[in-house]
Amino acid sequence: MRLFATTVQGIEDIAAEEAERLTGFRAKPDVGKVFLQAPLKAVYRLNLASRTLNRVFIELCRESFETLSDLYRLAYGIDYMEFIEPDQSFAIRSERVGVHSFTSIDISRVVGQAVIDSYMAARGRRLRVDLDEPDVELYCLVRGGEFIMGVDTTGRSLHRRGYRVYEHPAALKPTIASAMLLLSGWRLDETLVDPMCGGATIPIEAAMMAWNRAVNRDRRDFNLLKLRLFDADALEEERERLRITEGGGPHPIYGLEKYPRHLEGGRRNAERAGVLETVTLRLGDATDPAFYPEDVSHIVVNPPYGVRMVPRERVRRLYPMFLRALKEAAGGATLTVITAAYRRFREAAEDVGVEIISSRRVLHGDLQTMIYLCRV
Template sequence: MLEKFFATCPRGLEPLLVEDLIAAGAKETTAVPGGAHFVADWRACYTSNLHSRIATRILWRVAHGRYLKEDDIYKLALDTPWPKWFGASGTIRVDVTAVKSPLKSLEFITLRIKDAVCDRFRADTGKRPSVDTREPDVRVHGFLTGNECTLYIDTSGAPLYQRGLRQKTVEAPLKENLAAGILRLSGWTPGTPLLDPMCGSGTFLVEAAQIALNIAPGAGGRAFGFQRLRNFDLALWKALLDDAQEAEKPAADAQIFGSDVSPVAVRAALANLDRAGLLPAVTLGSGDILNLHAPAPSGVMVANPPYGERLSEQEELAAFYPSLGSALKRNFAGWNCYLLTADLRMPKLMRLAPSKKTPLFNGAIECRLFEFKMVAGSNRDA
């Protein structure tokens, strides 16, 4: 039995998301900004949740219709057989997003959909689910275009970038699925030396180590939304989980290196790698990127430098970038370096020409992933 789904992801990573969905068994995949529509059976839905490193959520489409006013959306939600899919004893949360909708208040639409779900439960069962906005059992999503409304049930629960591994964070940590996407865009493959010289709490390091050891991102013991639906197939889910765990490799040195100038960040990365059982795969140190030497003759560097939102920070970065460019030329000949930033001045101030620039979004912040190929033999000491 095939169902219609929509997977969300960080904007800029849609082609990689489609690759993940096809690998999981999805059919008729169509990428759109911020995600991809697809058709699949429940095995492929479970597999996408378990194995996709790029997806944020996998949403199951349960209703679709045209609307002119708020009451049309209420009726669409009321006509949807919610009690068929989950019980009144659970809690719900409703979220609504819109693109070019003429309706004035998304908060009011959210309330109308919630009322319709509860009214349908009352009519069918005499009971209604309660609302829990923090940790609901079931998440309902409404998506509005100019004249159409689509209703979804979230099969993921908490966003999929929450792998259940992160213990400590530092300021503005990178989302795990964006980090995984950057690793894919860099062309890095396990066995190639990888360095994050500004590792923060270790997001790149954890993602890379999981990839190197073939650990499914959803196998860390987290819960999923589909487990709370009436049609949940426990035997199928256990089989998929067992297959994923059997494919894992034992933790061992994976030529993955990380460091940071902040001792607090290094301690956070250490704690996160330790909790995930990935410490043997990663070599962690501390130090300033300007004084760091490459850990191998060639490899891939990934980094998410600070963006500088305040004027004083931007002035500091303007002074830092020329030194960074010199350090890369001096110490990283033979390496391909990938820097994610919202500061588009970076390449010019580093005095380096990027060989590629990929638009990506870190949350709502528009960024560029700059590729700098540090060709051996062409570097000169400053």
């Protein structure tokens, strides 16, 4: 089966590696996406267990095109009977990247008509369109001269894990938190600290890794349940298989936070995620070496950027103070940091003598950020 999955721009290589590990099949990173060929059962596993993917699709078409009529022709040529029952409704969700003489609304209109006409020709039934609560969602991406179409097996994005009972005003996407942990080289028995943990996304994702927990294993509302290709019993079996391989106890995973209301929120999130006993979340100041645990080997952190919550001037002072504290408390450790204040971070790293080993651009919502991997 040809599959593709969406992810955050900038972590595609990490997402592809994860998809390979989960399915045992080669996955190819692409912009904001991963393509792979794997048996249908891989779809259950990717949806339940992937930490870095947003949505998983069955690929229906990946072709070059020139005009809207080409899109109609390509979409008309697909057999939809495997995916849509005659009494089911559908919707087209379209995205467009590049310069075109038409909009994404035009794509949805033309492809939607092609789906209806194709089904009518094959089955003699007119499919219903429901844009609000469709049974089947078809995704179209027009990217330059390329047309990609797929059936969404996921629905609500996998990055919405369900444990966020406290929404921190500058929360990090769990997919990015997981990608940072995977990038950091952290081994599960090593001491990990997020010294500015806010709603505790990084410690929670780390704890779920430590427990080998499939991050969406309790979720019940996958789109695939409405597709005749899939089977609710097979999904349950996969859920059970994943449950058997998880386990563990407390881990040396720490979160520090300066403000009690965020710390309290982080604890509530950790409790909802079922990992409150696995992690240690406590009040602390990231700029004071005294708050750090012993033997820290990895720091993974999402400090304030000076964009949403904290004035720029405060960030200018915070970064060097924080890095100096790290030098004292965790010299030689690995630091993985995400920030939109790149220049400020690079200057501070240079001043304090923290070596930047690698960097990558990552799109966090609408913010262009960098993830730096450093030696403290």
